[in-house]
Amino acid sequence: MLTRDDVLRLAELARLAIDHDEADRTLPRLNAAFELIGQLQAADVSGIEPLVHPGADPARGTRLREDQITEIVDREANQASAPRVAAGLYLVPRVVE
């Protein structure tokens, strides 16, 4: 069973701002989910190779593209939906004083 402190720690790892009230509200639902996924512990998986994704071909690994220029990044188009941009740069709060 998770505690409120666990939820707050996970929220910090996931960069989510969750206050005590929200942590308390979400706790029983999270615990219900963990009760469900806890059923996995009963499965006998000894010696079973994990299936990472169903298209995976262990003999060939992930397909790689040729190392060729195929497209050019359109900075203006990519930044059209950015929250704050100036002179082609993303603006964020000051990181180094």
Next chain:
Amino acid sequence: MNTTPHRGVAALAAGLRAGEFSAEELARDFLERIRVSPLNAFLDLRPEVTMAQARAADARIARHEARSLEGVPIAHKDVLVTRDWVSTAGSRMLANYRSPFDATVVDRLAQAGMVGLGKLNCDEFAMGSTNENSAFGPVHNPWDLRAVPGGSSGGSAAAVAAGLTPAATGTDTGGSIRQPAAFCGITGIKPTYGRASRYGLIAYASSLDQAGPMARSAQDCALLLSAMCGFDPMDATSLALAPENFAQALDQPFDDTVPACPLSGLRIGLPEEFFGAGVSNDVAHAVRAALDQLEALGARCVSVRLPRTELAIPAYYVIAPAEASSNLSRFDGVRYGHRAADPRDLRDLYRRSRSEGFGVEVKRRILVGTYVLSHGYYDAYYLRAQQVRRLVADDFEHAFSQCDVIAGPVAPTVAWDLGAHQSDPVADYLADIFTLPASLAGLPGLSMPVGFGAGARPVGMQLIGPRLQEARLLRVAHQFQQVTDWHWRTPPDSPPASTEVPAPRSPSEGQGN
């Protein structure tokens, strides 16, 4: 003009070529139906874009240069990015997001001549099985406005069923095409993992996500799937296969020597795990009747086992949140998406932007995913879930040594009421039991309407095939649809948006899939 809104893709393509109506007339008719619909199925419309595409289609038809689906309208699930329409993924995080490119499947359907009607509502980042997790309000089921349309492709299913569009794209991670298709009485297919490009599909769980078509009939789905699929160098998991015409063999009998019985020789595997106590009587009855019908067409039912069916639920609800927590880390309030006002510092910017932008269920899955991937738990959860995933895939391989397709219900019940599972998200997780196994194994799965259950709400049957056997599934469904008309049943036209309908529930509490 007499373009009934419920004609299928094939009939509309033929009518357009024959000059029975123009693409412009067609697009205008559907946009008007959408405008007065009370279903909340659409999130973004750009009539000027749609009409320009329709005029271009008419010009091609006039020049006798029509492509396979020239002028036929389609609408896209909002997790597929589009240049011409806002792409929100049902999230406040992306409320105003305009993509600089089109998803490959969107582009391929446009290259086949289809006219885009707009973007369809869905559960936030495709996480849900009721559409109640959309930040923009739930979609109503056109068969009963009090019912959920299913999810996460609920807008897609409701729009096709209500005749707001003849076709839609959907995406399926744990059942998100098949279950809403069943709940709304239409046909949908999730292809083999790797068939349809994921480029431009806003990622939920990358090892599971697949796009597919939703339409009235298997024939329509075959036409759409043929246009959608093909190798895409932009997706590292795209299968290097030549394009396939899935509509070609629909009418071919399985055994040429018995033309009267088009399914003669077909072995349908019935997993006992799909017909157990969890299935409600109305659903079991409709599925049983459909199996009788398939047997009358020459098919033979055999018993098979999928013993790891129940374990698929916890495996999925580890793998999908794990991948989601990783994928959704890209939403940081810096390069796109919602940004919190007046951040104190970068950490505050990340935390508040994400908390304000994501809904309750998305946050819950991020927390679960963060936990199962965190130090000391990886082996116990994520690795173990991937081992169970292998066992689930092995079960199918064994079953397919005894049969050609597997059949069963899509979901244990018909659509439930909006708000019914608000306090118990795990109830929705459990309702995904029949769709999750094929998702984990990466196998193609089709949903087709086979009747009505409690409250006159539609029942769907699922057909699961071996890897890359989409054509076989479509052929079985097409043959079934030659002797039945469930797929042509349509809900009564809903009252227009201005009249009273049940109030949408707030999208506050979320659920499965």
